[in-house]
Structures are given as C-alpha cells and as structure tokens.
Amino acid sequence: MQMQIQKWFQQHKNHIALVSGLLIAGAYGGHWFGLPNGFMNSLLVMASIIGAIPIMLQAYQALKVKVISIDLLVSIAVIGAFIIGEYHESAIVTWLFLFGGFLEQQTLKKTRESIRSLAAMAPQTAVKIVGSDQFETVAVDEIAVGDRVLVRAGAQVPVDGQVVAGTGYVNEASITGEAQLITKSIGAAVYSGSLVDNGTITVVANQVGDDTAFAKIIELVEDAQDSQSTAERFIDRFATYYTPAVLVLAILIGLVTRDFKLAITILVLGCPGALVIGAPVSIVAGIGNGAKNGVLIKGGEVVNTMAGVDTVIFDKTGTLTRGKMTVAQVTSFTADKNAALAIAAAVERQSDHPLAQAIVTYVAQQSLAMTSEITDSQTVKGLGIQAVVGQQTIRIGRAKLLTQAGIVLTQDQMRAIDSAQKAGQSIVLVAIDQQLALLIGVADTLKPDAAEMLTALRQNGVKRLMLLTGDHDQAARNIAQAVGITEYHANLLPAEKVTFVKKAQAQGQTVAFVGDGINDSPSLATADIGIAMGAGTDVAIETSDIVLMQSTLTELVKAKQLARRTARNLRQNIVIAIGTVALLLVGLILGKVQMASGMLVHELSILVVILNAMRLIK
Structure with a gap:
C-alpha cells in the first residue's frame, strides 16, 4: 500500500x-x-x-x-x-x-x-518473398538470414543485405546522417531503416534484428x-x-x-x-x-x-583513401583510345580481380559500349589475361605478359610505366595485336576532402598527425605528401601499429586512432x-x-x-x-x-x- x-x-x-x-x-x-x-x-x-x-x-x-x-x-x-x-x-x-x-x-x-x-x-514489417512469385507481409522479427524481401518505393528496408534484383534510389539518412539519395542496383549493400524513395528492389537478408x-x-x-x-x-x-x-x-x-x-x-x-x-x-x-x-x-x-x-593516427586504406581500387590514369598509345578501353573492359569483365573490376567500372562510367564478341579467353597465372575479340588478339596484365609474347616496349612507354609506379599506382597494360595500346594506372585514391579536413583537425587542437599502413613505402609517401602528413610508417603488421600507439601515449600524448579493418582493431582498442x-x-x-x-x-x-x-x-x-x-x-x-x-x-x-x-x- x-x-x-x-x-x-x-x-x-x-x-x-x-x-x-x-x-x-x-x-x-x-x-x-x-x-x-x-x-x-x-x-x-x-x-x-x-x-x-x-x-x-x-x-x-x-x-x-x-x-x-x-x-x-x-x-x-x-x-x-x-x-x-x-x-x-x-x-x-x-x-x-x-x-x-x-x-x-x-x-x-x-x-x-x-x-x-x-x-x-x-521498420516493423517486411514483405517476404515466398516461393517464386508470392509475397507475404510479416513482422521484421520473422525474417531470417538468407530470406528475400521486396522493398517498394516509400517503404523502409527491413534488413541489412544485398540487392539481388531491381534498382532504386535510397535515402540512408537514418544510417549516415546525410539525406542524399543513393542509387542501389544489383550487388549494392543496403541497410535496415533506410528508405526507398523511388524504384523497387529485392534484397537478400545478411543481418537481421539486433544485428x-x-x-x-x-x-x-x-x-x-x-x-x-x-x-x-x-x-x-x-x-x-x-x-x-x-x-x-x-x-x-x-x-x-x-x-x-x-x-x-x-x-x-x-x-x-x-x-x-x-x-x-x-x-x-x-x-x-x-x-x-x-x-x-x-x-x-x-x-x-x-x-x-592532441595526436591522431590514421590507417591508410578506407580512412584517408576511399578503400576501393579505381582508375587513376589512362595513357593511350593508339589512335582510338575509347575503342581500346571498351575492348579492355569487355575482356576484364571475365575476371573478378580488383584491378579488372576497377577498369570495368571506369569504362561503364564513361558510357562506352563493351563488345560481347570474345572468344578463346584464358588467364595467364600471375601475369594477366589473354583473349580474342573479333579478329584481334588482346593481352591485358603485367609488362612480362607482353614481353613474353614478343611485344617490344619503347623508351617512352617504359618511362610512362616507371612514372605511374612511382606515383604508387598498380599498372595494367593493354596490348592489341602485338602493340601496346593503353597504360592504365589503378590506385586506391585519396578522399577528396582529406587534406582540408586534416587542416581543420590541426585548427581544433590536434598537434600531431601520423600515418601507419601495411602498404609499401611509395604508396604511404604519396598519400602522406598529398594530405600534408610529415610522419608516416609503411609495411607494418597490426602489432607494429600498436607499438607506435603505445609509444605516443608514453610520451604523454592523448591518442586517437582512425581505422576500419579487422587488422585495425588492436590499435583501436589500445588508443x-x-x-x-x-x-x-x-x-x-x-x-x-x-x-x-x-x-x-x-x-x-x-x-x-x-x-x-x-x-x-x-x-x-x-x-x-x-x-x-x-x-x-x-x-x-x-x-x-x-x-x-x-x-x-x-x-x-x-x-x-x-x-x-x-x-x-x-
């Protein structure tokens, strides 16, 4: 009482x-x-x-x-x-x-x-796809990993998953804080709570409920x-x-x-x-x-x-860089650059290598039509890919793939290759009928606002900036110079990154570590x-x-x-x-x-x- x-x-x-x-x-x-x-x-x-x-x-x-x-x-x-x-x-x-x-x-x-x-x-409910063409509205809690759900315009995505059919414009403000619309097509990741503004997509659930x-x-x-x-x-x-x-x-x-x-x-x-x-x-x-x-x-x-x-330490990939391989430069040694690119992308489409996918994406962004007349395609282990397109023999990969086929590289071409390598790019050479046609430099490109934001950090009390990466020294040097970081260390294992974090702490500094991968977890926990x-x-x-x-x-x-x-x-x-x-x-x-x-x-x-x-x- x-x-x-x-x-x-x-x-x-x-x-x-x-x-x-x-x-x-x-x-x-x-x-x-x-x-x-x-x-x-x-x-x-x-x-x-x-x-x-x-x-x-x-x-x-x-x-x-x-x-x-x-x-x-x-x-x-x-x-x-x-x-x-x-x-x-x-x-x-x-x-x-x-x-x-x-x-x-x-x-x-x-x-x-x-x-x-x-x-x-x-989201409270989801439209679950049952069988081949039947739909059932169920509570979100009833969706399991592997289930397929249909999300129409105006509805929320009920799970974390991957688009397996359809195309839509999605507002991810509930996840990212930004209300801009993002195009989602087959293969794209979507997140629970985001809103499909236009279009209809089918999503296979990878994570559900509290996950x-x-x-x-x-x-x-x-x-x-x-x-x-x-x-x-x-x-x-x-x-x-x-x-x-x-x-x-x-x-x-x-x-x-x-x-x-x-x-x-x-x-x-x-x-x-x-x-x-x-x-x-x-x-x-x-x-x-x-x-x-x-x-x-x-x-x-x-x-x-x-x-x-007062000290911020960065991992490179996915923090200062986009974390995704993209085409950084294309140098043409042929009269029809676009035709050569279209042929290269058509061949590379047969491969799931990150460098190949970067080229395919780049050509698609240029709206160049890729031919389907590909025959006798074969992968040369460790060197690249060789195929026949129409009546032309195409070789795409490392310089050794071309030289083994008897293709001679000129001094100008060698200088272009050397320059791209010094810029920290991975080199893909495209040869058409015994002639080098394209030099494609692929790299994990810098985020566009990186240098500006690091300057803003200094203005907000950060006195020391450091880059730690497992990548090679040239790539680390290029990124560090581009963003204005004077202190960088390359070829590091996860445990070695932790050592640098502890050393900065031992000097009396308050350290923040910025990373995104599993290998960054020890440093994230130590900082x-x-x-x-x-x-x-x-x-x-x-x-x-x-x-x-x-x-x-x-x-x-x-x-x-x-x-x-x-x-x-x-x-x-x-x-x-x-x-x-x-x-x-x-x-x-x-x-x-x-x-x-x-x-x-x-x-x-x-x-x-x-x-x-x-x-x-x-």
Missing part, C-alpha cells in the same frame, strides 16, 4: 506542481482583492502540504539507502518555514522545487528526442547516454558530501545565531541542483547531436577524452580513443569508441569539434552552478536575499544550465 501511494505521487508530481501553483495564485489573488488573511494562509498551507508530499517521499527513499539528498534539505526547510508561520515561503519553495524538476524532466526529454526518433524509425547496423546505432547511443563521464562521477561524489555539509552548516548557524529562519534559508539556497543536472544534460545533448549527424559517441567519458586528443569508419568491419566498430557512420573525414572533424564544445559547455554549467550558490550565500549574509527570492534564483540557475546545454542540440 505504501509503495502504491509513493508511486502515485511520483507519477503525478507535475499535476501536483500545477495544483500547488494554482493555490498560491489563488491566495495572492484573494489578498489583492482584499479577502481576509485567514483565507490567504489556508490556501498557502494547502499548497505547502500538497507540494511537500512528493519531495518528502523522495527524501525518505534516499534516507533508506543512507543518502542525504537535496530533497531532504528542502523538506527540512519547508517544515521549518511552516513551523514559524512563513506559509508563503514554504508554499513558494515547494512549488519552485517541483517546477524546477518539471523543467529538468522536459529538457532531458528534449535532448533524447533524436534517439527516440531513431527508434521510432525502425543490423540500424539496431546497433540505437543500442550504442542509448548505452552512451546512460554512461557517466569523469566530471559527472566527480559531481555525484561531491554532492554526496556537499549536501550533508550544508545541513551541518545550517544547524551550526542556527545554534550560534538563534536565527531559525536564516538556518532554513541556508538549507534551501545551498542545494546543488544546477551542479547535479548541469553535467549530464551537457553530455546527453552532445551525444544526441552527434547521433543526429552520423557521429556515434559511446559515452560521456569518450566525449571528455576526445576533447583532449585513448578508437574511431571506426561506419563502412568498416563489425569488429572495428565494436572495438571503437566513436563510429563515423558515413565514413568521411568531415565527420571526424565534427566529432572533434563536438567533443570540445560539449566539454566546454559542461565546464560553463559547473561555473554557473557553483557561482550561483556562492552569490546567493553572500547575498544572504548581506541581508539582500530571502528564502523565496533565493529559491527563485536557484531554480533559474537550473533553467540556465539546461538552456546552455540545449545549445549543443543545434
């Missing part, structure tokens, strides 16, 4: 605050209209009692676990004011305290809206918002000792001065409400902002550490902050502290800026909270502050720290 009463009062605390406020308004309204003082006092007594009940219940619950809470200080102060007949003080103090709790509750609710909106966007990227985003951010930073833990410990200290101070002042009202006023004004709420609301707002913009930050501690990062690209492996994402959902360096800069702003906002809130209490106590000593006016300022300070934190949401 007792528990039910307590639960009822807690559930209706906001309604109680409203009733208490109306009674106070009625009391002062009656006084203004000249009604007897007894009428005013009776309404204030009712307001005091109604408002004090939920506060005292919370104080009682805290005392049961041996905690002297803010609620206890207010409860004692209200009882004291009631005893000495200061009914307006007791009524206003209880109402302000309840109203402050309401503001705090509503603001924390506001800061979590981005996460709740993500959860609300989770999808969308579900992991929600889980990661919810866990992050519930975790505490060092500052929050310190404030909690501080409040644990500070609150009893205020109680003891009030008792001592009451005994020395014999001024009971002064003692209970100290109890009210000494409440560290703004201090207790200031840190968590900043952290929650900052993490919510990151989630809304494709930056998943796994907790308040991560925010503080990221704010202090003070591990930052994973969202397009990377599950192991890298699970090991990291921050996930960049769109896998861009712009998000990395956002993460650094957001962490610094959040840490600065938290410090501002602490200064506001402590400064308010100090000013109120000084004003009380000088006789400039009374209980009700002091409580009003106290609650306003809570509102100020909340509003200050809400700036991070934008």
Whole structure:
C-alpha cells in the first residue's frame, strides 16, 4: 500500500506542481482583492502540504539507502518555514522545487528526442518473398538470414543485405546522417531503416534484428547516454558530501545565531541542483547531436577524452583513401583510345580481380559500349589475361605478359610505366595485336576532402598527425605528401601499429586512432580513443569508441569539434552552478536575499544550465 501511494505521487508530481501553483495564485489573488488573511494562509498551507508530499517521499527513499539528498534539505526547510508561520515561503519553495524538476524532466526529454526518433524509425514489417512469385507481409522479427524481401518505393528496408534484383534510389539518412539519395542496383549493400524513395528492389537478408547496423546505432547511443563521464562521477561524489555539509552548516548557524529562519534559508539556497543536472544534460545533448549527424559517441567519458586528443593516427586504406581500387590514369598509345578501353573492359569483365573490376567500372562510367564478341579467353597465372575479340588478339596484365609474347616496349612507354609506379599506382597494360595500346594506372585514391579536413583537425587542437599502413613505402609517401602528413610508417603488421600507439601515449600524448579493418582493431582498442569508419568491419566498430557512420573525414572533424564544445559547455554549467550558490550565500549574509527570492534564483540557475546545454542540440 505504501509503495502504491509513493508511486502515485511520483507519477503525478507535475499535476501536483500545477495544483500547488494554482493555490498560491489563488491566495495572492484573494489578498489583492482584499479577502481576509485567514483565507490567504489556508490556501498557502494547502499548497505547502500538497507540494511537500512528493519531495518528502523522495527524501525518505534516499534516507533508506543512507543518502542525504537535496530533497531532504528542502523538506527540512519547508517544515521549518511552516513551523514559524512563513506559509508563503514554504508554499513558494515547494512549488519552485517541483517546477524546477518539471523543467529538468522536459529538457532531458528534449535532448533524447533524436534517439527516440531513431527508434521510432525502425521498420516493423517486411514483405517476404515466398516461393517464386508470392509475397507475404510479416513482422521484421520473422525474417531470417538468407530470406528475400521486396522493398517498394516509400517503404523502409527491413534488413541489412544485398540487392539481388531491381534498382532504386535510397535515402540512408537514418544510417549516415546525410539525406542524399543513393542509387542501389544489383550487388549494392543496403541497410535496415533506410528508405526507398523511388524504384523497387529485392534484397537478400545478411543481418537481421539486433544485428543490423540500424539496431546497433540505437543500442550504442542509448548505452552512451546512460554512461557517466569523469566530471559527472566527480559531481555525484561531491554532492554526496556537499549536501550533508550544508545541513551541518545550517544547524551550526542556527545554534550560534538563534536565527531559525536564516538556518532554513541556508538549507534551501545551498542545494546543488544546477551542479547535479548541469553535467549530464551537457553530455546527453552532445551525444544526441552527434547521433543526429552520423557521429556515434559511446559515452560521456569518450566525449571528455576526445576533447583532449592532441595526436591522431590514421590507417591508410578506407580512412584517408576511399578503400576501393579505381582508375587513376589512362595513357593511350593508339589512335582510338575509347575503342581500346571498351575492348579492355569487355575482356576484364571475365575476371573478378580488383584491378579488372576497377577498369570495368571506369569504362561503364564513361558510357562506352563493351563488345560481347570474345572468344578463346584464358588467364595467364600471375601475369594477366589473354583473349580474342573479333579478329584481334588482346593481352591485358603485367609488362612480362607482353614481353613474353614478343611485344617490344619503347623508351617512352617504359618511362610512362616507371612514372605511374612511382606515383604508387598498380599498372595494367593493354596490348592489341602485338602493340601496346593503353597504360592504365589503378590506385586506391585519396578522399577528396582529406587534406582540408586534416587542416581543420590541426585548427581544433590536434598537434600531431601520423600515418601507419601495411602498404609499401611509395604508396604511404604519396598519400602522406598529398594530405600534408610529415610522419608516416609503411609495411607494418597490426602489432607494429600498436607499438607506435603505445609509444605516443608514453610520451604523454592523448591518442586517437582512425581505422576500419579487422587488422585495425588492436590499435583501436589500445588508443585513448578508437574511431571506426561506419563502412568498416563489425569488429572495428565494436572495438571503437566513436563510429563515423558515413565514413568521411568531415565527420571526424565534427566529432572533434563536438567533443570540445560539449566539454566546454559542461565546464560553463559547473561555473554557473557553483557561482550561483556562492552569490546567493553572500547575498544572504548581506541581508539582500530571502528564502523565496533565493529559491527563485536557484531554480533559474537550473533553467540556465539546461538552456546552455540545449545549445549543443543545434
């Protein structure tokens, strides 16, 4: 029965605050209209009692676990004011305290809206393909790995999977934070929660339920918002000792001065409400902002550490580079370059080698028609591929494939090959009927904004940038020079990367490591902050502290800026909270502050720290 009463009062605390406020308004309204003082006092007594009940219940619950809470200080102060007949003080103090709790509750609710909106966007049903041409609408939980689902225009993708039929334009804002439409055709990866804007696609499920990227985003951010930073833990410990200290101070002042009202006023004004709420609301707002913009930050501690990062170490592939082989240059030694490219792509289409696929993709982007008149195609192990197209013999691969066939390379051609190799490119030579026709340089190209974003990192407090890669020295040198990194190390194994991370930490630096592969996981775990690209492996994402959902360096800069702003906002809130209490106590000593006016300022300070934190949401 007792528990039910307590639960009822807690559930209706906001309604109680409203009733208490109306009674106070009625009391002062009656006084203004000249009604007897007894009428005013009776309404204030009712307001005091109604408002004090939920506060005292919370104080009682805290005392049961041996905690002297803010609620206890207010409860004692209200009882004291009631005893000495200061009914307006007791009524206003209880109402302000309840109203402050309401503001705090509503603001924390506001800061979590981005996460709740993500959860609300989770797909609930899916159109499962049964047999060859039958469809069945089922709950998402009923979809298993390997099932095929049909996603029409206007519907959400219910699973993580791969498109096996159809073409559509997909909005992946729920995953990446960017609302741009992306074309998805056969072979493309799609993610649960993304929206098909136009077209119809058939998707085979690779990950379902809690294993999808969308579900992991929600889980990661919810866990992050519930975790505490060092500052929050310190404030909690501080409040644990500070609150009893205020109680003891009030008792001592009451005994020395014999001024009971002064003692209970100290109890009210000494409440560290703004201090207790200031840190968590900043952290929650900052993490919510990151989630809304494709930056998943796994907790308040991560925010503080990221704010202090002064060294960022990069893996190369998939972080500074696109992580996908693309054609970097085409040098033609024939009169009809486009015809030679079309023939080369038609032959390379027979291979699944990454270099071959890069050439096929490049030619498709040039809208060149590929011939299908291919006969006698054969792979020459370790060297390339040879085929007959029409009446022409085509050889595509390394220089040795051509020289073994008696094809002689000129000095100009050798210089072109040497130049491309020095640029860190993989060379593919195309010969048509005993003549070199094309030199195609294929490379993992640099992300277009890499140099600019690294400059932005330096402007945001990062003093040292380093590149660590398992690639050869020339490739590492080219990438490092292109983005302005002066310190790079190549031909490294995963364990050797960890050694460099530890060495930087031993020098007193706060290190962030940015990577995307399984081989990066040891370094991500060792660094003070591990930052994973969202397009990377599950192991890298699970090991990291921050996930960049769109896998861009712009998000990395956002993460650094957001962490610094959040840490600065938290410090501002602490200064506001402590400064308010100090000013109120000084004003009380000088006789400039009374209980009700002091409580009003106290609650306003809570509102100020909340509003200050809400700036991070934008």
